[in-house]
Amino acid sequence: MKIEIDEGSGFCFGVTTAIKKAEEELAEGNTLYCLGDIVHNGVEVNRLTSKGLDTIDHEKMSDLHDAKVLLRAHGEPPQTYEIARKNNIEIIDATCPVVLALQRRIKKQFDSNPQAQIVIFGKKGHAEVLGLVGQTNQNAIVIERLDDVDKLDFQRDIYLYSQTTKSLDEYHRIIEYCKNHISPDAVFKSFDTICRQVANRIDNIKAFASHHDLVLFVSGHKSSNGKVLFSQCLSVNKNSHLIESVAEIDMSWLDGVESVGICGATSTPKWLMEEIANSISKVR
Numbered sequence: 507m508k509i510e511i512d513e514g515s516g517f518c519f520g521v522t523t524a525i526k527k528a529e530e531e532l533a534e535g536n537t538l539y540c541l542g543d544i545v546h547n548g549v550e551v552n553r554l555t556s557k558g559l560d561t562i563d564h565e566k567m568s569d570l571h572d573a574k575v576l577l578r579a580h581g582e583p584p585q586t587y588e589i590a591r592k593n594n595i596e597i598i599d600a601t602c603p604v605v606l607a608l609q610r611r612i613k614k615q616f617d618s619n620p621q622a623q624i625v626i627f628g629k630k631g632h633a634e635v636l637g638l639v640g641q642t643n644q645n646a647i648v649i650e651r652l653d654d655v656d657k658l659d660f661q662r663d664i665y666l667y668s669q670t671t672k673s674l675d676e677y678h679r680i681i682e683y684c685k686n687h688i689s690p691d692a693v694f695k696s697f698d699t700i701c702r703q704v705a706n707r708i709d710n711i712k713a714f715a716s717h718h719d720l721v722l723f724v725s726g727h728k729s730s731n732g733k734v735l736f737s738q739c740l741s742v743n744k745n746s747h748l749i750e751s752v753a754e755i756d757m758s759w760l761d762g763v764e765s766v767g768i769c770g771a772t773s774t775p776k777w778l779m780e781e782i783a784n785s786i787s788k789v790r
Contacts, residue, residue: 507760509783510718512769514710516776518703520579520602521545525554527600528576532557538598540576541567541586542633545773547726549751553775570595580633581605583640604670604701605634611697613641615665622693623647623662627677628669629730635669652679660684663693670701671731671772674708704731704772708738711769715739718767720759721746722786724779725771732771739769751778752785760786 517525524544531538532554539560543551551561559576564586567575571593577586579602590597601609616624624646628635639646647657658664664684668677681696688694715721721743725732727750739746749755760766766786768779 507763507787508765509787510714510765510767511776511779511783512711512714512767514707514714515724515769515771515779516774517545518579518602518701518772520600520604521773523602524576524579524600525550527598528554528559529557531574531576531598532559536574538574538576539567539570540578541582542578542580543728544576544578545726546729546732547750547771547773547775547778549726549778550773550775564589567595568593574598577601578633579605581609581637582633583637585640601637602670602701604703605637608667608670608699609638609641611699612638612646612667616642616645619663619665620645621663623658623664625649625658625664625666626669627666627672627680629672632669632730634671638667638669649680652676652683655680655683655687658684660687661689661692664688664695666694666696668697668699669730670699671704671734672700673734674700674705704734707735707772711735712738712742714767714769715746716742718743718765719745719763720765721767721769722755722782723748723769723771724750724774724782726750726773729771729773731773735769735771749782752782755782755786757786757789760789 539562574596576598581601624642626646626648630648721739723736736748
C-alpha cells in the first residue's frame with residue numbers, strides 16, 4: 507500500500523510564527539499564557555501544554571497582572587491591548603501579518619465613514635472575526651453565508667471584507683449578489699482579503715485527494731480552514747475522512763485500499779501527519 511503525505515499541507519506562516527514564539531519563551535523557562543488555543547488543533551495544543559504553555563480565556567486575562575501573554579495568529583480586538591496595558595501584562599504579539607493588515611484596513615474605513623455598513627464574511631464567534639469586529643466598536647455586520655445578505659440595507663453604503671480563511675467561491679457569490687442589489691444611490695466596495703496561502707491550497711488539495719483511494723484529512727475539529735479544505739477533498743473523493751489524531755482512524759477504512767493520501771489544514775503540524783502515516787504503515 508502506498509502512503510503519501512501532501513507536501514503542501516501543514517502550518518501556514520502565521521501559525522508557524524506563533525508556535526515558534528511560544529517555544530522560544532518556554533525554552534527560557536518563562537511562565538507563558540496564551541489567550542485562547544494557540545492553534546485549532548487539540549493534539550498540538552496538548553504538546554505545548556506539556557511544555558508549560560497555559561491557555562487562558564479573556565475572563566482570566568482580566569484577572570491577570572504582571573505576566574506574559576501570547577496573542578495567537580488570529581489577532582485580538584483593541585480591548586485586549588487595553589486590558590494588557592492596565593494590568594501590566596507583557597504582550598507577545600503573534601498576530602498574523604495578513605490579519606493585522608486586515609484589521610488596520612477595517613479600522614481605517616470605519617473611522618473615515620462610521621455611518622457605512624462594514625460587512626465581514628466570516629464565522630461568528632471565531633477569534634479572527636471577533637478581532638475584526640472589534641475594530642469597528644462592535645458595529646460590523648457578520649455574515650456567514652450568501653443567505654445572510656438579507657441582514658444588509660442595500661440603500662446604504664456597504665464595504666465588504668472577508669475573514670482570511672474563508673472560501674473564495676462563496677465570497678465571490680456574495681460580492682456578485684451585492685453588486686446586483688445595491689442602490690444606485692449607495693456605494694458598494696469589496697476587498698480581496700482572503701489569504702492566498704490558504705486559498706491556493708484548495709486546487710492543490712483537490713488534485714492530491716483525487717489521486718488516492720483513501721484520504722485522511724488531519725485537522726482540529728474547531729478549525730474553520732480545516733472545514734473548508736476537507737469539503738474540497740470530499741468534493742473529489744468521497745472516501746475522505748476528517749480525523750484529529752491516530753485514535754480516530756477506523757482501520758477498516760484501509761480494506762482493499764492501494765493508496766492513502768494524508769493531508770491537513772493550516773493548523774495541522776507535519777509531525778502529526780507523519781505519526782498517522784507511520785501508524786497505518788504498521789497495520790498494512
